[in-house]
Structure formats: structure tokens, C-alpha cells
Amino acid sequence: MALRRQILLFAVSGVLGFVVDAGIVQFLVRELGANPYGARVVSFLAAATTTWGFNRTYTFAGHGGGSRRRQLVRYLVAMAFGFALNYGAYVACVLLWPLVRQWPAIGVAAGSVAGALVNFLSSKYWIFRPLRPAPAGDADDDAKSR
Numbered sequence: 536m537a538l539r540r541q542i543l544l545f546a547v548s549g550v551l552g553f554v555v556d557a558g559i560v561q562f563l564v565r566e567l568g569a570n571p572y573g574a575r576v577v578s579f580l581a582a583a584t585t586t587w588g589f590n591r592t593y594t595f596a597g598h599g600g601g602s603r604r605r606q607l608v609r610y611l612v613a614m615a616f617g618f619a620l621n622y623g624a625y626v627a628c629v630l631l632w633p634l635v636r637q638w639p640a641i642g643v644a645a646g647s648v649a650g651a652l653v654n655f656l657s658s659k660y661w662i663f664r665p666l667r668p669a670p671a672g673d674a675d676d677d678a679k680s681r
Contacts, residue, residue: 544594545655548586553647556582557640564639571629571639575622578643583614595663606662613657617650624649 559578563569587610591599599606628635628642635642 541594541659542655545590545658548589548594549647549651549654551589552582552586553643555585556647557643560643561638561640565637571636571642572626575625575639575643579614579618579622580611583611583618586614587611590658590663595658598665599663610658610662613662614650614654616657617654619650620653621646621650 556578559581560571560574563574563577564571584607587607590610591603591606601609623646625639625642625646628645629639632641
């Protein structure tokens with residue numbers, strides 16, 4: 536049941552990230568005349584930061600360790616792999632279909648599907664993996680070293 540909940544919340548996070556990603560890239564390209572490739576990097580960083588906050592708070596609450604800053608950096612590194620798939624699909628769409636050059640949010644949708652599985656697995660098993668309690672002997676050793 537916990538896995539289903541995580542998948543559902545990760546999907547909600549993905550929708551939220553998509554709205555941020557697509558909204559920013561669409562605005563930058565259509566309203567400001569930005570390059571669709573560079574605009575996508577900006578929109579990805581905003582979306583990844585948004586989904587990290589959601590996933591940290593809801594999807595994987597109480598999991599993972601380290602400082603927020605360290606966790607965010609790890610999250611962005613992990614998401615970079617999913618983004619490589621995501622961005623590759625986005626670029627292919629922009630290059631192949633003139634409609635996507637006008638409406639880059641379509642390419643963002645295609646890319647999001649491509650990177651979703653990689654992003655979920657890296658989040659669950661690397662960034663937000665459950666903390667394991669230290670073995671009893673390790674806790675004593677830590678106390679002695681203080």
C-alpha cells in the first residue's frame with residue numbers, strides 16, 4: 536500500500552512539476568521570444584525545485600537524510616538523468632514538429648513521460664531512501680567518539 540501511495544503522490548508531484556515546467560517554458564518562448572532550448576533548462580530547474588519540495592514534504596515524508604541543501608543537490612543531480620531523457624524527447628519534438636516550436640508545452644509533456652520512471656526510481660531508492668537505524672554497536676561507538 537505504501538508503494539501505491541508513493542506512486543500516486545509522485546504522479547501528483549509530476550503534474551505540479553509539469554504545470555511549472557510547461558508554464559515557464561511557454562511564457563519564455565511565446566511571450567519573451569526566448570530560445571526554446573535554453574528556456575527549457577530554466578523551466579526544468581524551476582520544476583525540479585518544486586517537485587523536490589513536494590516529494591520531500593508528502594511523497595517521501597520522513598525518508599532520506601542530510602541537510603535540505605544537500606538533499607536538493609542530490610535531487611537535482613538525480614533528476615538530471617531523467618531530464619536527459621526528458622530533454623532528448625523534448626528536442627526531438629521541437630525539431631520534428633513545427634507545432635511544438637509554437638507550443639513547446641507539448642514537447643514538455645512528451646519529455647515528462649520519458650523521464651518519469653527514472654525520476655521515481657532515483658527518488659525512492661537514492662534521495663529519499665528510508666533511513667536505516669544504526670546497529671546497536673555503532674551507536675555506542677558514536678557516543679564514545681564524542
